[in-house]
Amino acid sequence: MSPARLALATWSRARRRVGRILHSSIFRLALLHVLLVCASAAILLGFIYWSTAGYMDRQTDATIAAEVRGLAEQYRRRGLAGLRTLIEERIRRDPSGANVYLLVDARRQWILGNLDRWPVDTPDESGWVRFRLRERGPDDAGEDHAARARVFRLRGGLRLLVGRDIRELEATRTLIERALYWGVAMTAALALLGGWLMSAGVVRRLEAINHTSREIMAGDLARRIPLGGSDDDFDQLARNLNLMLERIEGLMAGVRQVSDNIAHDLRTPLTRLRTRLELLAAALDEPETARALAETAIADADELLATFNALLRIARIESGGRRAAFAPVALAALLEDLCELYEPVAAERGQRLTLEIAAPVTLAGDRDLLFQALANLVDNAIKYGPSAGAIVITLDRRDGAPCISVADDGPGIPEALREAVFSRFFRADDSRSTPGSGLGLSLVQAVAELHRARVVLEDNRPGLCARLCFAAAV
Amino acid sequence: MRILLIEDDAQMADYLRKALGEIGALVDHADDGREGLLQAAGGDYDALIVDRMLPGLDGLAIVRTLRAADDHTPALILSALGEVDDRVEGLRAGGDDYLTKPFAFSELHARLEALLRRGGGEAPETRLRVGDLEMDLLAREVTRGGRAIALQPREFRLLEYLLRHAGQVVTRTMLLEHVWDYHFDPQTNVIDVHVSRLRAKIDKDFPTPLLHTVRGAGYMIRAA
Numbered sequence: 001m002s003p004a005r006l007a008l009a010t011w012s013r014a015r016r017r018v019g020r021i022l023h024s025s026i027f028r029l030a031l032l033h034v035l036l037v038c039a040s041a042a043i044l045l046g047f048i049y050w051s052t053a054g055y056m057d058r059q060t061d062a063t064i065a066a067e068v069r070g071l072a073e074q075y076r077r078r079g080l081a082g083l084r085t086l087i088e089e090r091i092r093r094d095p096s097g098a099n100v101y102l103l104v105d106a107r108r109q110w111i112l113g114n115l116d117r118w119p120v121d122t123p124d125e126s127g128w129v130r131f132r133l134r135e136r137g138p139d140d141a142g143e144d145h146a147a148r149a150r151v152f153r154l155r156g157g158l159r160l161l162v163g164r165d166i167r168e169l170e171a172t173r174t175l176i177e178r179a180l181y182w183g184v185a186m187t188a189a190l191a192l193l194g195g196w197l198m199s200a201g202v203v204r205r206l207e208a209i210n211h212t213s214r215e216i217m218a219g220d221l222a223r224r225i226p227l228g229g230s231d232d233d234f235d236q237l238a239r240n241l242n243l244m245l246e247r248i249e250g251l252m253a254g255v256r257q258v259s260d261n262i263a264h265d266l267r268t269p270l271t272r273l274r275t276r277l278e279l280l281a282a283a284l285d286e287p288e289t290a291r292a293l294a295e296t297a298i299a300d301a302d303e304l305l306a307t308f309n310a311l312l313r314i315a316r317i318e319s320g321g322r323r324a325a326f327a328p329v330a331l332a333a334l335l336e337d338l339c340e341l342y343e344p345v346a347a348e349r350g351q352r353l354t355l356e357i358a359a360p361v362t363l364a365g366d367r368d369l370l371f372q373a374l375a376n377l378v379d380n381a382i383k384y385g386p387s388a389g390a391i392v393i394t395l396d397r398r399d400g401a402p403c404i405s406v407a408d409d410g411p412g413i414p415e416a417l418r419e420a421v422f423s424r425f426f427r428a429d430d431s432r433s434t435p436g437s438g439l440g441l442s443l444v445q446a447v448a449e450l451h452r453a454r455v456v457l458e459d460n461r462p463g464l465c466a467r468l469c470f471a472a473a474v
Numbered sequence: 475m476r477i478l479l480i481e482d483d484a485q486m487a488d489y490l491r492k493a494l495g496e497i498g499a500l501v502d503h504a505d506d507g508r509e510g511l512l513q514a515a516g517g518d519y520d521a522l523i524v525d526r527m528l529p530g531l532d533g534l535a536i537v538r539t540l541r542a543a544d545d546h547t548p549a550l551i552l553s554a555l556g557e558v559d560d561r562v563e564g565l566r567a568g569g570d571d572y573l574t575k576p577f578a579f580s581e582l583h584a585r586l587e588a589l590l591r592r593g594g595g596e597a598p599e600t601r602l603r604v605g606d607l608e609m610d611l612l613a614r615e616v617t618r619g620g621r622a623i624a625l626q627p628r629e630f631r632l633l634e635y636l637l638r639h640a641g642q643v644v645t646r647t648m649l650l651e652h653v654w655d656y657h658f659d660p661q662t663n664v665i666d667v668h669v670s671r672l673r674a675k676i677d678k679d680f681p682t683p684l685l686h687t688v689r690g691a692g693y694m695i696r697a698a
Contacts, residue, residue, distance in 0.1 A: 302578070
């Protein structure tokens with residue numbers, strides 16, 4: 001790449017980066033923060049200015065007032081002559097001319113004082129006046145500065161002005177003002193810089209998360225968001241997102257496994273169905289055989305449909321949407337119906353089906369689904385229990401939590417398989433000689449989860465005890 | 475028997491028209507919701523078979539509109555959704571029965587028969603009779619040939635449902651729904667055992683059986 005194009009690429013990358021920072025919400029927040037900081041700095045400095053300048057003003061006024069008091073005293077005691085002597089003496093003693101005196105007659109003609117002209121400004125109600133003073137002295141350049149004075153009328157139309165040069169006061173005031181401007185400007189600059197740096201940092205970390213998300217969306221599910229290592233809130237966010245990604249990946253793997261299983265487990269009945277249809281096509285000349293084959297083929301298809309329906313059902317239950325339709329279910333009555341429904345089937349195999357209700361329980365749930373789940377458990381007990389065995393259904397409370405158990409005295413399930421039996425299409429006997437889809441316990445599990453209950457399989461010594469334990473808060 | 479079929483799936487509609495024709499029904503077909511509603515409101519049908527998901531206007535809205543216009547033609551709703559809460563919604567909208575796809579035609583047929591019978595609107599009966607079997611609904615007694623037969627409460631309800639649909643096929647699912655009042659899918663044929671127990675009580679000592687098994691469909695009670 002030529003240097004020019006490289007520079008161009010760098011420039012456009014930098015521009016994009018700056019644009020990202022400028023458009024980030026954190027930078028807007030930082031800007032707002034800058035405004036707030038500047039406003040508070042201005043208010044603070046303004047207050048300092050106001051109180052300092054005010055203090056100096058009051059100080060000047062106090063000095064003038066003291067001066068006036070002295071002159072008034074002299075005037076009362078010794079009249080105009082005494083006043084003139086005192087003013088002259090004071091002027092002599094203060095050659096720098098910080099104090100200003102002027103005595104004029106009724107026509108405003110100069111009589112005495114270190115001011116050559118009566119100021120043009122009209123005094124306010126209490127006799128205060130503010131005017132510009134022209135510097136006299138060696139350099140007659142004529143520098144202007146401010147003065148403040150008080151004006152009195154004396155007997156015989158005479159007027160007296162007593163004041164003070166406030167040049168230093170003005171200088172200090174200007175100094176403070178300048179400090180104020182600079183202070184606010186520097187605060188603003190620092191805050192802006194800080195805001196920029198902060199935004200850049202945040203934008204960089206967010207960009208890392210966005211970058212990873214894009215890669216994951218592009219299909220690389222194994223990607224994880226890098227951690228900064230400081231365990232700050234960004235790290236916590238990244239950690240949570242990573243955990244979520246792991247869960248998603250796990251679920252995806254689960255889905256893949258289920259669809260693999262479905263493909264595998266449906267291939268057998270589909271092949272069987274196909275074989276029967278082939279035989280049917282070959283046996284069309286023999287109506288009796290053909291009819292029998294068609295009937296078994298229909299039965300095969302029904303079985304497949306039942307399996308699909310069961311799968312769909314489990315999926316719908318797992319999506320959890322049915323909680324909205326929960327209503328109070330009296331478990332004792334439900335179990336009585338269940339026993340009544342299954343008792344003849346059990347009796348046919350010589351099994352005894354008994355119901356023990358230790359505590360009546362009513363909980364919020366889906367009556368049909370609970371019935372279905374418990375029917376699956378009882379069905380399993382009847383199917384796998386020995387003939388002439390005993391099946392006991394119990395409803396009680398354990399530590400306040402309602403619990404339903406279905407216990408048989410059959411072969412049970414080996415400890416090692418107790419997790420696996422809940423997965424879809426699991427069959428304990430590999431020969432698959434007993435009828436069933438291998439979805440019964442998956443459905444029980446899904447219904448239990450919908451009701452925030454746990455399914456526990458225990459050793460009944462001998463046999464299996466399947467327990468449905470609800471949350472205690474029901 | 476005139477039936478209006480509102481179904482947008484051409485293959486399903488074809489199949490149902492053929493099958494319904496075979497049982498002697500005259501079938502009109504509409505393939506979108508609006509068209510179906512117009513036909514249903516205009517024609518004099520004995521029953522409607524309405525698919526739930528339709529272009530134009532969905533099945534529940536059609537039934538709801540008809541009911542609001544005081545049209546009480548029995549309606550059977552077909553749906554691929556097939557969950558209990560959907561079913562409740564369907565029945566609440568004014569549907570008379572609800573069937574989930576895929577279904578066996580025998581199931582549809584049995585339910586259709588039940589609907590048509592229900593549409594008769596007869597006075598409440600106190601006695602049901604098939605052949606020499608009699609059920610007194612007030613005294614809750616059953617006799618056959620004058621001999622009293624003792625039945626468990628559930629057996630009584632089972633027989634009552636069969637008698638109310640005498641001469642019609644009643645499927646196992648219909649029995650579960652109406653006699654046990656649970657919508658669920660038993661993995662084994664629990665119903666068969668109950669029916670054979672009932673059969674033992676009402677048919678065993680008599681020369682002519684009344685309770686028949688209809689292969690691939692369900693059960694039917696009828697006199698000879």
